[in-house]
Amino acid sequence: MSDLNLIEFHASSTPALSGSARVPGDKSISHRSIMMGSIAEGTTEVEGFLEGEDALATMNAFRALGVNIEGPDNGKVKVHGVGMHGLKAPRQVLDCGNSGTSMRLMSGLLAGQDFDCMLTGDSSLGKRPMKRVIDPLLLMGARIESQEGGRPPLHIHGRTSLKAIDYVLPMASAQVKSCVLLAGLYAEGTTTVTEPAVTRDHTERMLRGFGVEVVTDGATASVKGGQSLKATKIDVPSDISSAAFFMVAASIAPDADITLKHVGLNPTRTGVIDILKLMGANIELSNHAEVGGEPVADVRVRSAALKGIEIPESLVPLAIDEFPVLFVAAANATGRTVLTGAEELRVKESDRIAVMAHGLQKCGIDAEPTEDGMIIQGLGQVDGLRYKATSIESQGDHRIAMSFSVAAIRAEGTMVIHGAQTVDTSFPGFVALANSLGMKVQSVRKG
Ligand SMILES: O=C(O)C1=C[C@@H](OP(=O)(O)O)[C@@H](O)[C@H](O)C1
Numbered sequence: 001m002s003d004l005n006l007i008e009f010h011a012s013s014t015p016a017l018s019g020s021a022r023v024p025g026d027k028s029i030s031h032r033s034i035m036m037g038s039i040a041e042g043t044t045e046v047e048g049f050l051e052g053e054d055a056l057a058t059m060n061a062f063r064a065l066g067v068n069i070e071g072p073d074n075g076k077v078k079v080h081g082v083g084m085h086g087l088k089a090p091r092q093v094l095d096c097g098n099s100g101t102s103m104r105l106m107s108g109l110l111a112g113q114d115f116d117c118m119l120t121g122d123s124s125l126g127k128r129p130m131k132r133v134i135d136p137l138l139l140m141g142a143r144i145e146s147q148e149g150g151r152p153p154l155h156i157h158g159r160t161s162l163k164a165i166d167y168v169l170p171m172a173s174a175q176v177k178s179c180v181l182l183a184g185l186y187a188e189g190t191t192t193v194t195e196p197a198v199t200r201d202h203t204e205r206m207l208r209g210f211g212v213e214v215v216t217d218g219a220t221a222s223v224k225g226g227q228s229l230k231a232t233k234i235d236v237p238s239d240i241s242s243a244a245f246f247m248v249a250a251s252i253a254p255d256a257d258i259t260l261k262h263v264g265l266n267p268t269r270t271g272v273i274d275i276l277k278l279m280g281a282n283i284e285l286s287n288h289a290e291v292g293g294e295p296v297a298d299v300r301v302r303s304a305a306l307k308g309i310e311i312p313e314s315l316v317p318l319a320i321d322e323f324p325v326l327f328v329a330a331a332n333a334t335g336r337t338v339l340t341g342a343e344e345l346r347v348k349e350s351d352r353i354a355v356m357a358h359g360l361q362k363c364g365i366d367a368e369p370t371e372d373g374m375i376i377q378g379l380g381q382v383d384g385l386r387y388k389a390t391s392i393e394s395q396g397d398h399r400i401a402m403s404f405s406v407a408a409i410r411a412e413g414t415m416v417i418h419g420a421q422t423v424d425t426s427f428p429g430f431v432a433l434a435n436s437l438g439m440k441v442q443s444v445r446k447g
């Protein structure tokens, strides 16, 4: 489905953005609420669950594993946990759709079950590397078969005797860290993961919320096998990765003042705010609170004269999903923006370096892809429209479709974005919300 052109976005420029909005729930936390709720004892109640295709793929997979899950109903979900050893062999292949998080985290959780299962996904997921989770799981004693080069589908053979490992992650990946920690719950001994740079820590936080002891010490997280999870309540904050589109939109629009409500501000996710502030963005936080172990706040963003910067590499994993839209910010900044140390962008739903550079070049922007990043010569704060609108292929990647909808704010003409149905993976209702803030995005059904 991801390769088809079922929906086109027609996006055009707008001078002003105003109002306030609450973007949907955090995708990473929504996935984890289903996974941990399923293996917990008791009923976990979730609020603010993201009803996007990725999180729904995780939900359907756990239903196929015998878990009774009620909802989603306006973001409310009830997961009737079956306990650590209550999952059942699925009768069908588990379809992870477009979602790397589903496949990588579920691999860890399923490696220690006493049944076999198959994990598959769409054509975008079919190209993504799974060797990064297979390698540590094999070290733990799991039995997993994959396609050539460690690609999906994955065949996970039941194995109830995993052994704990001390694993140093070869790349900064919260998905791999989480996969190993979830497998560690089923292993004999204490499993330790060390990361080369700070990555999102929702798994560690949520495991603690379910009563599991997770020991963290600097770059290392450890979990002892054989612990059980106790059901809890989870309030999912708004997804900062979805809010990021409007942070950039309001920064580059000539006359903008918007507020994004109840945004998750876990410090392992706030790189986008730090980077935009370094570029000169006008961002203010208020109403700080904590929900279910995760910090949240309202984020007010006003127009600003952005300037190009060298993005500090330490911020890369903390903003990993926001680079497509940060490239749009850079295109509208004065001077050169340089991103390095971001080779992980090449193995997301699309090669986000190649696809974004190509699209920006089609708009007439000087964007030079490098092996691990991009160099963008921003067009700066000239009045009026900055570059030309063009036609963009989403390449099965929601963040590409939404980033070019934002780029249209400063483009001359109508940006036509093909295959835009992919935004439903992470941001159902994107078009309505964007238009409510003053953006001009039309969703056109094809065929
Ligand atoms: O753990 C998670 O929920 C995620 C981790 C990141 O992936 P990597 O672990 O591959 O960096 C991110 O890109 C993805 O959208 C969600």
Ligand SMILES: C=C(OP(=O)(O)O)C(=O)O
Residues within 6 Å of the ligand: 054, 098, 099, 100, 101, 102, 321, 348, 349, 399, 426
């Ligand atoms: C990379 C992403 O997700 P996933 O890896 O779960 O497909 C994303 O949402 O940008």
